[in-house]
Amino acid sequence: MQPINVHDYEVLAQTQLARPIWDYYQGGSEDEISLRTNRTAFAQLRLRPRVLVDVSNSNLKTSVLNTEIDMPILVAPTAAHSMAHSDGECATIRGADAAGSGMIVSNDASFSMEEIARASQGLRWYQLYIHTLNEAQQLIKRAEAAGYQAIVLTVDTPLLSNRERDKRNAMGNFQKKYYPGAFSGNARHTINGSLDNSERAAYAGHTLTWDTIAWMRTHTSLPIILKGILTAEDATLAVQHQVAGIVVSNHGGRQLDGTIAPIEALPEIVAVAAQHCEIYLDGGIRRGTDILKALALGAQAVLIGRPILWGLTVQGSEGVRHILEILQKELQSAMILAGCPSIKQISRSLIQWT
Numbered sequence: 001m002q003p004i005n006v007h008d009y010e011v012l013a014q015t016q017l018a019r020p021i022w023d024y025y026q027g028g029s030e031d032e033i034s035l036r037t038n039r040t041a042f043a044q045l046r047l048r049p050r051v052l053v054d055v056s057n058s059n060l061k062t063s064v065l066n067t068e069i070d071m072p073i074l075v076a077p078t079a080a081h082s083m084a085h086s087d088g089e090c091a092t093i094r095g096a097d098a099a100g101s102g103m104i105v106s107n108d109a110s111f112s113m114e115e116i117a118r119a120s121q122g123l124r125w126y127q128l129y130i131h132t133l134n135e136a137q138q139l140i141k142r143a144e145a146a147g148y149q150a151i152v153l154t155v156d157t158p159l160l161s162n163r164e165r166d167k168r169n170a171m172g173n174f175q176k177k178y179y180p181g182a183f184s185g186n187a188r189h190t191i192n193g194s195l196d197n198s199e200r201a202a203y204a205g206h207t208l209t210w211d212t213i214a215w216m217r218t219h220t221s222l223p224i225i226l227k228g229i230l231t232a233e234d235a236t237l238a239v240q241h242q243v244a245g246i247v248v249s250n251h252g253g254r255q256l257d258g259t260i261a262p263i264e265a266l267p268e269i270v271a272v273a274a275q276h277c278e279i280y281l282d283g284g285i286r287r288g289t290d291i292l293k294a295l296a297l298g299a300q301a302v303l304i305g306r307p308i309l310w311g312l313t314v315q316g317s318e319g320v321r322h323i324l325e326i327l328q329k330e331l332q333s334a335m336i337l338a339g340c341p342s343i344k345q346i347s348r349s350l351i352q353w354t
């Protein structure tokens with residue numbers, strides 16, 4: 001089958017991945033209600049297209065944090081790409097670059113952030129999990145030195161949720177046996193001696209507070225983006241802490257189960273934060289029309305998670321590029337059909353809630 005849309009890549013990827021990997025990539029937490037809601041919430045929004053608009057000059061170019069990109073679409077941080085393809089994140093970022101997009105590199109990538117940075121000239125942001133402040137400080141320094149342009153702190157993971165597919169598959173054992181190091185590319189590259197693994201293992205995510213953002217600011221001048229915000233209350237606090245951006249996200253339905261979908265949370269967050277920082281959204285985006293809806297409700301750009309892993313599995317960097325270009329073309333066609341030749345013309349009036 002020649003894949004022509006994101007769903008085709010999903011079908012093909014499933015045939016190529018061992019069950020534990022497929023389930024790790026695909027799954028959500030507990031009853032996977034959030035995972036499903038992320039998709040159904042998009043279907044519940046209806047578009048109100050305008051006609052007889054001159055759409056002959058359609059243009060998807062935009063910028064995020066003052067960096068130009070060819071489409072309002074970025075690669076979300078997802079862990080352990082070597083389980084999908086031997087070139088792992090180096091292939092992913094090459095695909096993102098070739099498409100004129102950019103990549104948020106996971107803290108738990110299979111390759112080190114330096115190796116991944118060397119594979120790309122384009123936009124790259126570093127996603128941080130804070131295990132200890134000492135380790136975080138070293139990672140931030142390395143990200144700066146390797147030319148990452150922003151730090152994306154994920155804040156929805158004080159602990160890793162209950163993922164029952166992974167339990168049933170004994171995913172941890174499978175991964176250690178067949179893909180050792182898939183989650184620890186960064187630990188292979190060291191400065192000032194090796195990272196202290198026992199320290200790292202003492203997972204300290206649950207001690208993070210808003211004070212941690214102030215602490216981060218004293219250790220980097222890079223823009224700080226918070227990923228995993230779902231309420232106006234937290235968006236207001238984020239603005240008070242002078243973040244450069246917010247990713248409205250429920251971690252692709254992989255953390256707290258039963259949350260509102262990011263697309264449902266977006267309007268209240270835009271209402272309090274859009275004047276002060278950029279707002280991005282991820283979760284369940286599989287079509288250009290989903291992206292159009294997110295942009296109409298005020299997102300500056302969207303992040304794509306699982307579809308990138310499907311593209312990487314099926315065709316390496318070419319597959320990643322193709323996934324991004326499919327979404328770009330679908331978005332372009334949706335914009336033209338809705339009477340919006342450029343991103344600037346996309347507005348809230350496109351949306352009707354059902």
Ligand SMILES: Cc1cc2nc3c(=O)[nH]c(=O)nc-3n(C[C@H](O)[C@H](O)[C@H](O)COP(=O)(O)O)c2cc1C
Nearest residue numbers: 025076077078079106154251252282283284305306
């Ligand atoms: C396999 C997998 C691994 C992920 N790893 C990370 C990660 O390391 N850091 C992070 O902030 N988010 C991680 N996420 C969440 C994604 O960044 C993103 O929020 C989510 O995948 C978006 O939903 P989508 O997959 O429906 O596009 C992961 C998601 C998946 C599917």
Ligand SMILES: CC(C)CC(=O)C(=O)O
Nearest residue numbers: 079108157160183251254
């Ligand atoms: C290593 C994990 C914490 C990566 C992650 O965020 C996820 O699997 O959702």
